[in-house]
Amino acid sequence: MPELPEVETIRIGLSTLLPGLAVRAVDVGNAKSFPNEPSVTGTYLIGAYIVGVRRRAKVLLIELSTAYSLVIHLKMTGQLVFVGPRTDKGEVRFGAGHPSNSLVGALPDRSTRVVVTFTSGAKLFFNDQRKFGWMRLIPTSEVPTIDFFKTVGPEPLEPTFTWQLFRERLWRRQKRAIKAALLDQTIVAGVGNIYADESLWAAKIHPETRVGELSDAAVRRLHTALIAVLQLSISMGGSTDRNYVDVHGRKGSYLQFANVFRREGQDCPRCGTRIIKMRVAGRGTHICPTCQRKAR
């Protein structure tokens, strides 16, 4: 589910809610969702207070006063929803202030995998329909050494991510389709299916174009488009296709601005050609067949 803009939206939300709260209890409903030893969580999680919330690629890092961090990957359908004290009925409801925007009802529900309860009475629900997501308690100093972080590429919204750096990293994968390269987290961090399709459309590049066939001009266009699309989406609170919600249970609105993603059969906003859906790198892929041609 969540790509960089969705995870960043959650990070921003959590960073206003969690720091200073202390953990009272953790309930793990699905062991694979939080596979740590109870003795470790008991020692380094229970009683800890939240120091800060960070993001790297699509991974959230909740830093604790015990020098451990909760490392969370939401994968396809993960949600982190924060709620204040319970109602008198013992359940919590969302959307009171955002009825048209809410996607979450009473919690916990059948997709709730982990519940973190704070001493304030507030709760953080880790919901995950497909159970692909996970959270883990790791010493903060060891976080950079986990396999994913050892190989993950640069953050696309950092000023150091220049088009030349993008080109250099792409060039290690000459023969791959550019879409597969965009989805490869070791080339650039945080891009998933939505923003791959949107940035390729904006840059007028066919997703099956081999990386080695891209001109410098094309790489520059894609670099510019990728950053613009990610920034716009963060400003819109991310994209909700089916499951994504922010920490208050609200949907993101970026897809209203999407030009091709999930718009097969509609007209290309740029040239009017009908948008088609195809399969590239094993993923559903949306393109304008007129704007995005292979020869570049």
Add this chain to the structure above:
DNA sequence: CACTTGACCTGTCCGC
């Protein structure tokens, strides 16, 4: 080694 495909899960939608 570079690249592609299947597996991990649950739920929904679509065609018959």
Add this chain to the structure above:
DNA sequence: TGCGGACAGGTCAAGT
């Protein structure tokens, strides 16, 4: 209405 199959925003392991 029921049933099978395809598909869904991500990443690994195993395959070619």
